[in-house]
Amino acid sequence: MKILSADEMRQADQVTFVRPDGKTGLPSVCAMENAGRAVASYLIESYLNPGSKDLVIILSGPGNNGGDGFVVARTLKNLDFDVKVYSLKSKDDYKGDALWAFEAFEAIGGEISPLDEHSLSDAHFKSELQNSALILDSIFGTGFSGEARGLGAKLIALVNSISEPALPVISVDLPSGLDASKASVAGEVINASATVCIQSLKLGAVLFPASSYCGEIFVADIGLDRSSEIFKSVSRELVTSDLVGEILSPFFIVPSESQVATRKQDPNLEHKGKKGHLLAVGGSSGMHGAPKLSTAAALKSGAGLASVLTPEAGKNEVQAEVLEIMCNSLPDDGKGNFKGNFSGAELEHLETIASRANAFVVGPGMGRSDGSLAVLTSLINLAIQDKKPTVLDADGLNILSEHSELKALLQKGRFVLTPHPGELARLLGVETKDIESDRLGKAVELSKEAKSWIVLKGPRSVIAGPEGEVFINPAAVSTLATAGSGDVLAGMIGGLLARGLTPKDALISAVFVHGVAGELLEATADEGLVATAKDIIAKLPLAFAEVMEFSEPHNPVFDYFLPGSISY
Known part of the structure; x- marks a missing residue:
């Protein structure tokens, strides 16, 4: 629309x-x-x-x-x-x-x-x-x-x-x-x-x-x-369940009646390795939960495998809770952060871990230490070298805003950036109030500058592409304004990228389904219940099902109301 x-x-x-x-x-x-x-x-x-x-x-x-x-x-x-x-x-x-x-x-x-x-x-x-x-x-x-x-x-x-x-x-x-x-x-x-x-x-x-x-x-x-030509030339569009369902349908196949009767599934769905592998990189002192949320969301979004790369000090914490993920580590600096100055063996270890994944999410809870800068720099270069789609979130964006040479590299790869208004302000070198007064224009500005897909998070999130494309997500629900919600969204985008969706399609789909999950949570939550990021993740299967029409269709915020005949 x-x-x-x-x-x-x-x-x-x-x-x-x-x-x-x-x-x-x-x-x-x-x-x-x-x-x-x-x-x-x-x-x-x-x-x-x-x-x-x-x-x-x-x-x-x-x-x-x-x-x-x-x-x-x-x-x-x-x-x-x-x-x-x-x-x-x-x-x-x-x-x-x-x-x-x-x-x-x-x-x-x-x-x-x-x-x-x-x-x-x-x-x-x-x-x-x-x-x-x-x-x-x-x-x-x-x-x-x-x-x-x-x-x-x-x-x-x-x-x-x-x-x-x-x-x-x-x-x-x-x-x-x-x-x-x-x-x-x-x-x-x-x-x-x-x-x-x-x-x-x-x-x-x-x-x-x-x-x-x-x-x-x-x-x-x-x-x-x-x-x-006027309508055709407009590059701004509302994201709808029909649009997202069309994007996702080749990747989320409903078994036919004959397959159900014979208990046979599509062969492409039989092996987890064929459903994509996401690597989430992040965590630091007190923030190791962030990459856990991203990987959990990626698995609920259809990725077959998910791994975390985190500082050694946080490895046990990550492994203890999300049993389905694989956990890798790099040496820490004694304070819970990635250490800087990698040895040749450590850099080779990082490259080996990265080579197994189909997509990266970099930044959740990562901090801004020298080690975090080194890890981000390595992964950006690996993503460009190996043509792997990569989501840059949270501290990954904050580090970018402090290092223009890294930001310039984005034009060479397939990157998705997920800033909130404060992070976008830092990336563009302006005040947050400048972002809030022109959310659409500023999102488009960064997407063109970085030649990357952007989502400016918030009520009615703005999605912008490097060719001037704009999509507005209809969701504006308070349940999504909770700690870790952005980590969940980054993992959803990354999971869909690992699954094989383009940056544009993964971003549009993840943002929309994330919003539907928030609306479902808001509709079913008991009065006074404060939602958490885990609650959002728990709603993702139902949210995907509603969008894909596996269950009752989701009622859209926007709809057409056609002029009907009125009897006099």
Whole structure:
């Protein structure tokens, strides 16, 4: 599912309304009618009871977003709902399709009341809002930018002051006050229960923190031309279960009925060595649990074998808990960290261990000692030399940020970087606030610089590729904000790389399944239960099963809501 900016959405509108050959395409007024009817269909299916004469308050602003609201009002009024429409503008301020929608509502006896400073402070108006079945926000749309001011800002603040779970507020296209092209939030913004995006997802509806104002998100297909060059040229996409299922299906084969009956499996699944071997390198004083989590997650993600390479001081601790993994060590410095200045024999030992693996994860709990730098340098060079895909995580990234010569080597290999905002800030030499204000742009910047795939972790994680590709993961769950969650994700990516997936496919799949595991954990956790990284790992088989549709399909955060026929 493509994710568009405001300008791209305007271009998509234009090439649908006027075809490239100059001939007339879909009339724009039909697109507005489709949008309004789709929103009305969603309201009836999700919130309203036909025949109940529920009171629906529609708040409209300038431009076509207000016009969409007028179409919703006409559709609902024709179905005998009690509809009251309030507008920030008078009829004289509307033109084009929005004016047509205004007059069409008037033609069936509808009234549109203009708002002013006095009406916003009127107790009757506030009482109507509070006693309605729902409030529809069609104040500002995709054309809005900057910060809501004046009467619009006051109206938004009023709606937010009275909204509560029992009073749904549904936004058309975007919650009013959000910029369709930005993740950042300024000024007053409608805190919506749900948002019906028109035709396509917008950046402001998907990127955090702006997305936190949208509630559940649905996309209404209003008939714009998805085959146009505008849609094709957009390189930003939402990760969906369909996309991930398609990626994973060649690697996770469901036995056929005949195979089950004869207890035969696909021969490619019979030997653990054919399912990939991941080597996780890390651990230091007090941090030996990190690579254990990575290898456990790799095994739960389908890798046939998993090994840890850790300082000698942590070897027994690693072996004691995760019985399925193989553990190797290098000498420590007496403080629990890798020692520096490897001997020739020790370097040969490292190369032998690395040669057995199909992919590496380097960095979890590794620390930033001189020995850690030596190990990271050796493994980066081995990964380039042997063309082995490698995940760089945690302290692996922190060391990179301190050694530009290592960072420059990444362009020669197949690397996946997994920074959180602080780590990305250090890699780019900026402040964390600079990352948070432009998560997508900064992720793309590093991916192009390093010629590597990147995931910027956090709510709605941003995945960026070296050619400018962008994927946004829909998950935004608090259960993933726990110690060791990143080690789990790194191991999942590494396990899928070892299995033979490309860096792009492994990253997209692991991030999505990791999010599904978090959602499953959040849905099943007892009230007050604090989730741990081990809890996330325990949910991975079910998360993979849901994505692969081995069990009941996972309910997506985003879905299409198509305009259906409405009986009058």
